[in-house]
Amino acid sequence: MNKVLEVRNLSKIYGPGCPHCIESTGPEADTNLCPHCGSVVAIHDVSFDLFEGEILGVMGESGSGKSTVVKALYFDQAPSGGEAIFFDGDTQHELFALNAARQRWLRNHRFGMVYQNPNLGLNFNISAGGNIAERLLMSDLMDYGAIRERAKALLARTEVLLSRVDDLPKHFSGGMQQRVQIAKALATQPPLLFLDEVTTGLDLSVQARILDLILEIQQELKTAMVVVTHDLGVIRLLTGRAIVMKYGRVIETGLTDQILEDPQHAYTQRLVASAL
Amino acid sequence: MNAMSHTTGGNAYNFGFLDEYAKKEIRRAVLKAIAIPGYQVPYASREMPMGRGFGTGGLQLTLALIGPGEVVKVIDQGSDDSVNAVNLRQFIEMTCPGVSTTTRTAEASLIQSRHRIPERPLTPTQILVLQVPYPDPLVVVEPSEDKRKIMHGEADYSRLLVKLYEDIVQFDEITISHRYPTRINGHYVIDPSPIPRWDVPRLDHAAALTLFGAGREKKIYAVPPHTRAEPLAFSDVPFRVEDFRDAAGRRRACARCGCTDSFLDEFSSDAGEKVYQCSDTDWCDEKLLRKESLRGEAA
Ligand SMILES: Nc1ncnc2c1ncn2[C@@H]1O[C@H](COP(=O)(O)OP(=O)(O)O)[C@@H](O)[C@H]1O
Ligand SMILES: [Mg+2]
Ligand SMILES: [Zn+2]
Ligand SMILES: [Zn+2]
Numbered sequence: 001m002n003k004v005l006e007v008r009n010l011s012k013i014y015g016p017g018c019p020h021c022i023e024s025t026g027p028e029a030d031t032n033l034c035p036h037c038g039s040v041v042a043i044h045d046v047s048f049d050l051f052e053g054e055i056l057g058v059m060g061e062s063g064s065g066k067s068t069v070v071k072a073l074y075f076d077q078a079p080s081g082g083e084a085i086f087f088d089g090d091t092q093h094e095l096f097a098l099n100a101a102r103q104r105w106l107r108n109h110r111f112g113m114v115y116q117n118p119n120l121g122l123n124f125n126i127s128a129g130g131n132i133a134e135r136l137l138m139s140d141l142m143d144y145g146a147i148r149e150r151a152k153a154l155l156a157r158t159e160v161l162l163s164r165v166d167d168l169p170k171h172f173s174g175g176m177q178q179r180v181q182i183a184k185a186l187a188t189q190p191p192l193l194f195l196d197e198v199t200t201g202l203d204l205s206v207q208a209r210i211l212d213l214i215l216e217i218q219q220e221l222k223t224a225m226v227v228v229t230h231d232l233g234v235i236r237l238l239t240g241r242a243i244v245m246k247y248g249r250v251i252e253t254g255l256t257d258q259i260l261e262d263p264q265h266a267y268t269q270r271l272v273a274s275a276l
Numbered sequence: 277m278n279a280m281s282h283t284t285g286g287n288a289y290n291f292g293f294l295d296e297y298a299k300k301e302i303r304r305a306v307l308k309a310i311a312i313p314g315y316q317v318p319y320a321s322r323e324m325p326m327g328r329g330f331g332t333g334g335l336q337l338t339l340a341l342i343g344p345g346e347v348v349k350v351i352d353q354g355s356d357d358s359v360n361a362v363n364l365r366q367f368i369e370m371t372c373p374g375v376s377t378t379t380r381t382a383e384a385s386l387i388q389s390r391h392r393i394p395e396r397p398l399t400p401t402q403i404l405v406l407q408v409p410y411p412d413p414l415v416v417v418e419p420s421e422d423k424r425k426i427m428h429g430e431a432d433y434s435r436l437l438v439k440l441y442e443d444i445v446q447f448d449e450i451t452i453s454h455r456y457p458t459r460i461n462g463h464y465v466i467d468p469s470p471i472p473r474w475d476v477p478r479l480d481h482a483a484a485l486t487l488f489g490a491g492r493e494k495k496i497y498a499v500p501p502h503t504r505a506e507p508l509a510f511s512d513v514p515f516r517v518e519d520f521r522d523a524a525g526r527r528r529a530c531a532r533c534g535c536t537d538s539f540l541d542e543f544s545s546d547a548g549e550k551v552y553q554c555s556d557t558d559w560c561d562e563k564l565l566r567k568e569s570l571r572g573e574a575a
Pocket of ligand 1 (some may be wrong): 032040061063066
């Protein structure tokens with residue numbers, strides 16, 4: 001299988017940092033807040049690989065650093081350390097060594113992101129179709145008719161009513177906003193997609209349909225995905241492999257089935273038990 | 277002492293009102309603007325003895341470029357006679373001894389204008405200075421100037437193009453009437469100042485240098501001669517200029533000179549009818565003169 005992403009020793013510290021930050025934080029220390037300097041070690045030493053067509057889960061409690069991982073990889077927030085290599089066909093991109101323009105190019109053309117908060121992924125002041133058009137225009141498609149066709153096809157694929165293509169997403173339901181976000185993320189057919197708590201807060205029936213959609217997309221397009229969620233049900237349904245995070249560190253990693261059936265780490269055991 | 281800095285009739289003004297240092301700074305900004313077509317060059321806009329928003333950006337450019345022997349024309353919305361144009365012209369006459377002014381486009385070496393480009397094609401020896409209220413076309417989609425600078429640097433205009441997309445969705449056409457975003461030399465998109473769409477194609481590969489001055493926003497930018505100027509559009513929804521055809525599909529003519537290929541202003545006659553007339557008064561005068569002389573010859 002082809003590797004899509006290789007992440008090594010990723011770390012992000014909010015605050016000034018000090019020589020004691022790392023030893024004073026993490027699962028053993030039972031905190032991510034350095035008592036010496038007050039910095040937040042949001043993530044430290046996070047490493048994983050992602051392969052073509054694979055969905056990797058990132059699980060853990062709120063505050064464990066899950067979002068920080070995908071934000072760094074999607075260039076929303078620069079990491080404090082570590083490396084990530086994106087394998088795109090025959091080319092390799094060392095993500096954090098690229099200049100801002102190259103990073104923006106990758107983000108617009110080769111990555112997609114769906115946020116928990118649709119406000120972050122969508123411009124609420126332009127229509128659903130316009131949101132998708134924006135991404136297509138970033139990739140230099142300049143034909144209005146073609147842009148519109150493609151926007152409609154994407155919205156149809158994500159089961160958004162075509163009669164709403166010209167409506168503002170701020171008037172949409174939460175589930176529909178997520179569908180538009182997914183359509184937008186898929187506009188350039190990216191080989192890599194990040195999904196951060198995309199179903200959190202939605203009705204269960206709405207959740208189920210969106211999760212189905214994500215699985216269908218993965219099967220159709222062979223898109224590699226990193227799925228961040230604190231919901232073990234989502235992990236079980238979507239992911240083949242997962243990493244478990246606590247206080248910014250990866251404490252367990254493996255096949256999702258194994259993690260859920262036979263968790264090794266006491267913390268994971270508690271997580272799984274509480275979700276039963 | 278600098279040869280240019282003589283005083284005017286007892287007044288302590290430097291030639292061109294601005295001190296030589298200020299002029300040099302503006303000229304440096306102009307050179308940079310020419311070297312990077314469409315790039316908004318920041319400069320230290322000076323206080324002028326009139327309110328900002330009355331063309332002080334354009335006036336500073338004019339005063340920095342003007343030399344003895346210059347022939348200056350000042351127009352406002354195509355007219356030499358509007359209060360704003362008259363005030364600016366008088367100010368230039370007062371502060372620049374040895375400089376003459378004209379209303380004839382053909383005679384002018386430097387034209388300062390608000391909201392129009394003269395109909396008569398400009399020549400390589402002429403400079404057009406346009407007054408600009410809002411220099412940055414991205415301001416409608418991005419409030420942060422720092423972010424706008426990055427977007428310009430990367431030629432990231434997708435959010436501007438989405439505006440056009442939304443326009444077509446709503447109105448079946450692009451409805452921007454003035455300040456039409458225009459890409460210069462394949463990279464920077466400029467706000468060409470509130471000229472009508474009619475004037476935009478005349479920036480493209482123009483023989484004359486066009487300079488843009490925004491006094492309040494402290495920016496200067498340029499479309500150098502023979503430079504590409506492309507209004508943003510879609511490949512299948514091309515840019516169009518104003519349509520001056522009547523209900524029957526006939527091109528309206530100027531009620532005064534009869535011209536059928538100029539930009540027309542619309543008035544209401546005393547009888548309440550719509551009347552159309554050239555917005556460029558010099559162009560209209562010239563057409564009228566020619567018509568009358570032809571009639572004279574025929575008689
Ligand atoms: N901008 C920020 N400034 C300071 N601390 C932050 C910032 N963003 C996140 N954090 C902290 O980093 C830690 C990890 O956050 P996050 O990655 O959002 O966790 P998760 O997604 O697992 O809930 C949390 O303690 C959070 O408070
Ligand atoms: Mg989170
Ligand atoms: Zn510390
Ligand atoms: Zn006329």
